[in-house]
Amino acid sequence: MVDKKKKKKVVLPYRLNILFLLVFLFFSFLILRLGVIQIVQGEQFLQQVERSGEVIVENAVPRGKMYDRNGKLLVDNDPSYTITYTKMSDRVNQYDTLELAQKLIKYIDVWDYQINRVTKRDKQDYWILTREEKAIAKITEEEKSQLKNDEVYKTIIERITEEDLQEITSDELKLIAIKRELDFGYAYAPQPIKNNVPYHEVARVSEHLEELPGIDIEMNSEGTRSYPYGNQVLKSFFGKVKEIPQEELQYYEVRGYARNDYVGVSFLEEHYEDVLRGQKGKEIFVIDKSGKILEKKETIQGKRGLDLVLTLDIDLQLAVEQVLDEELTKGMAYDKNKFMDSGYVVMMNPQTGEILALAGRVYDGNNFQDVALGTITKAFEMGSTVKGATLLTGFETGVVRAGEKIYDAPIKFPDGTPKKSWKNMGLINDFSALEMSSNVYMYEIAMRIADYNINTNVQKVSNAEAYNTMRKQFHQFGLGIKTGIDLPMEATGYEGPVTNVTKLVDFAIGQYDTYTPLQMAQYVSTIANGGYRLKPYLVKEIKESGANDAFEKIVHQTTPTVLNKIEMDEEYIKRVQHGFWLVVNGKQGTANYYFKGKQYDSAAKTGTAEVFVRDKLDGYYIRNTSGDLIESVNATMIGYAPFENPEIAYAVVVPYADDGAVNKYIGSRILDVYFELKEKRAESIPVSSE
Structure with missing residues (x-):
């Protein structure tokens, strides 16, 4: 018994020793592991604990470019220097940006537009920052104890007077402009402070970057555009690129833009903003609780904007502008043309709607300037060029028959108003009415639409219905409605008020409602192609470049x-086509003289509209020394070529052309240059764009 008990006492300590050893080893392992974590991996785990999240910094990419239909570069990106500021923390305050602005202003000047953007609130905030004692004196101790901090500030703002703000000097105003730009930035996102920075300022800032925390100099190719053919060639149509306007900031921010982004603000740049803008590059950073960047996690490459290939032919465009300059110069030499100073041309493919040239030129007293925008924004009385639409309206409504003869002689309305053609033509049919440009033939169509008898002065159709009938037919050709071109701000022209049949007959000869040069080009294209109104367009292709x-x-x-097919018998359109052909080729055609001996066969319609001269600035009528309105003439022309299978249509408008035949010379010469270019390209002869 005794021996067995002794054996048990020996075994029990042995097992405990084993247990203690295991416990010792386990805790030794824990201590060792803890040491590794604290000493070896402590910094790594500390950073993970301190991480508060990620920030994404977006980097701008170049905008897409624009080319003409033959691949010639029209709009490029012009790299320039930009001074930027990046807040490296959300904790940057007003005093920090003021101190930085005070340093930066030593090395750069401020653009006038930046000073103009300084608001009254900007000045008030600056006044409080720099005149603290005066600011505090604006509020009593009792008010301080009763109001919250934000209410105290608001109260001080309200009590700052205009006299207080007048203390701010012009130099301080520049400082406010810089500070304003610094304050606009988001944390970790570069905010442009000044664009298009001169090189001498770049050099000065570069030397002092160490004392300018957050300031950097970048090459910017996002917002600065260059034009290889100069600022006077179609620049108005290309449009402008600017920083997002304040009034549109919310619109763009919900679409993923930053407040300092550049956007297209007019015409092609605006209309195709989504295409031209590109996809920004992104850098993803990990930051700690203080906002300090710990590491760059990822870089996502951006993609520059897509390019626009326009329908325009820059060689044709330049040639047309030269024709305009030369013919306007000749026309302005006539004494009677003292108010003539501008002209407009539109050339388009009548089978597709492609715009090949849009030219507008105005003489400013020294040089010709580009006003091509007027081809879609300015409307004029177009005169007899609308007679094709009037004749087709007569055919379609059934008030006149194809081939019907009407006697051309002066008429007089019961109220005494006389009406006549430029000459007495006698008994003429529809072909002759177009060839010789009869007013009376068109008057008769208008009076029949109103069911008006000039002899009895009885009218059976209301004026409203008669005007509506004619305008509805004109709309089929694009006259008086938008053409649909891929540009904003297109004008539709002016509709005269519904009055009486006397004005209705003026409408029938193009001396009442007004139309744009582009509408006239669409109208003649519709006749040229057999009755299809095509949507004109400027962008032929959108392409991606590497x-x-x-x-x-x-x-x-x-x-x-x-857009629509003309709802009438095709034979009617063919009769108008033939009438237009006679204008150029008939013995009595109003443009016959100017197209003799041409290598191409064309059709056209000339026009002159009697108008009163308006002031170019305010649009009011000009009066002579006697107080009478000054009369003048708009000279117009439309046409197309070749007559069979037409490939080019055009419209010419020259306001206030009292003497000469400037519209006909322009119409003839622009067709010449079109076919000359075509021949050179067919023979592979290089075309100069100079």
Whole structure:
């Protein structure tokens, strides 16, 4: 018994020793592991604990470029220097940006537009920062104890007088402009402080970057555009690129833009903003609780904007502008043309709607300036060029028959108003009415639509119905309605008030409602192609380009769009086509002299509209020394060529052209340059764009 008990006492301590050893080893392992965590991996785990999240910094990319239909560069990106500021923390306050602005202003000047953007609130905030004692004196101790901090500040703002703000000097105003830009920035996102920085300022700032925390100098190719053919060639149509306007900031921010982004603000740049803007590059950073960047997690490469290939032919455009300059110069030499100073031309493909040239020129007293925008924004009385639409309206409504003869002689309305053609033409049919440009033939159509008898002064159709009938037919050709061109701000022209039949007959000869040069080009194209109103367009293709502008692929290709088919017998359109052909080729055609001996066969219609001269600035009528309105003439012309299978249509408008035949010379010469260019290209002869 005794021996067995002794054996048990020996075994029990042995097992405990084993247990103690295991416990010792386990705790030794824990201590060792804890040491590794604290000493070896402590900094790594500490950073993970301190991480508060990620920030994404977006980097701008170049905008897409614009080319003409033959691949010639029209709009490029012009790299320039930009001074930027990046807040490296959300904890940057007003005093920090004021101190930085005071340093930066030593090395750069401020653009006038930046000073003009300084608001009254900007001045008030600055006044409080720099005149603290005066600011505090604006509020009593009792008010301080009763009001919250934000209410105290608001009260001080309200009590700052205009006299207080007048203390701010012009130098301080520049400082406020810089501070304002610094305050606008978001944390970790570069905020442009000054664009298009002169090189001498770049050099000065570069030397002092160490004392300018957050300031950097970047090459900017996002917002600065250059035009290889100069600022006077179609720049108004290309549009402008600017920082997002304040009034549109919310619109763009919900679409993913930053407040300091550049956007297209007019015409092609605006209309195709989504295409031209590109996809920004992104850098993802990990930050700690204080806002300090710990590491860059990821870089996502950006993609520059897509390119626009326009329908325009820059060689034709330049040639047309030269024709305008030369013919306007000749026309302005006539004494009677003292108010003539501008002209407009639109050339388009009547089979597709592609715009090949849009030219507008105005003489400013020294040089000719580009006003091509007027081809879609300015409307004029177009005169006899609308007679094709009037004749087709007569055919379609059944008030006149194809081939019907009407006697052309002066008429007089019962109220004494006389109406006549430029000469007495006698008994003429519809062909002759177009060839010689009869007013009386068109008057008769309008009076029949109103069911008006000039001898008895009885009218059976209301004026409203008669006007509506004619305008509805004109709309089929694009006259008086938008053409549908891929540009904003297109004008539709002016509709005169519904009055009486006397004005209705003026409407029938193009001396009442007004139309744009583009509407006239669409109208004549509709006649040229047999009755299809095509949507005019400026963008032929949208393409993606790779490195060094190497072509990669076509993203979109515009196809012709038929807006409507003219609802009338095709034979009617053919009769008008033949009448237009007679204008150029008939013995009595009003444009016969100007197209003799041409190598191409064309059709056209000339026009003159009697108008009163308006002031270019305010639009009011000008009066002579006797107080009478000054009369003048708009000289117009439309046409197309070749007569069979037409490939080019055009419209010419020259306001206030009292003497000469400037519209006909322009019409003839622009067709000449079109076919000359075509011949040179067919023979592979290089075309100069100079």
